[in-house]
Amino acid sequence: MRIHVTYAGGTIGMVDSPDGLRPGADMASWLNTQFDGIELKGHVSMSQLSPLVDSSETTPIHWQMIIDDIRAHGDEADAFLVLHGTDTMAYSAAALSYALADFTKPIVLTGSQYPLGVVGTDASANVTGALRAAGSSQVSGVTLFFGHMLLAGNRSTKTSSWAFAGFDSPSTLPIARTGAPWRWYHSVEAGEGWANPTPYARHDVAVVDIVPGLSAARLRSMFTPLPEAVIIRAYGVGNIPASDPGFVDVLQELREAEVPLIVASQCHQAEVVLGHYEAGSTLARLGAISAHDMTLEALYAKTIFLLSQGLQGEEFAQWMDRSIAGEVSLPGIA
């Protein structure tokens, strides 16, 4: 078993500085100590992004750098590990799952809440757990290992800024849970895949949370200049204050300008059903697109992916109702 590690940054490899934590640990040497006495010793290669980033600095260009590194080492390893900051790890995991849907080897992302040099760090447990997952014949696709859980990458979300169990996949079961032996619950769901994806580029996507009392004027200002797509994080199954005529006018203007309007939910565990309530049926009439049960991370990365492929209009909308890499449960596909 050969493993290639792409080190992208994050707390796991940070050291103290007068301005707070910043990348600086000797990751290659530390990784070597993790392999002492195990059969992987000598079978692990590593490359790192330059510069290493706090993952809050991540853009779609960084997603593409990780993808390029994995593809460049595609023939040299049997499984791939990505060391990543926790803040946007779920976004990157989803982004990788779409662009590497045709990649047949397992890719596992992990990071940690404490840097590797701190007594009591979760770095060792997460890296060795991710290695165990990567080396298992039961895993495929893009997964995220953190705090004893292996999750489908494009179903995961960061749920805690401090707990060692910092991630969850609210709409699907975990893939596995550690223990002696590990418990395996299900496989990463397959999707339709995507052949020869165009590299990720930055796109202007507005993500707006609806809150009680949000005015039409404030809403309109959020869409100036017009974005390429809008993700509305509505209530429950996809409800908005539709009895405010000004509010609906703003959304209508977006549709008239042919800006895709995607409706997600603020609930961590949701199934968006537009038209279930009167408050959501206005969105259905406007031709809004349902995010179904996608996490914000999976939905945002998918929106950027589809825009990077040059999709617009009906074609763009249709792919929100189709699964590229298991990121969405569709009505009728249980």
Ligand code: ASP
């Ligand atoms: N800000 C850090 C990052 O996302 C947090 C972490 O890695 O836990 O890079």
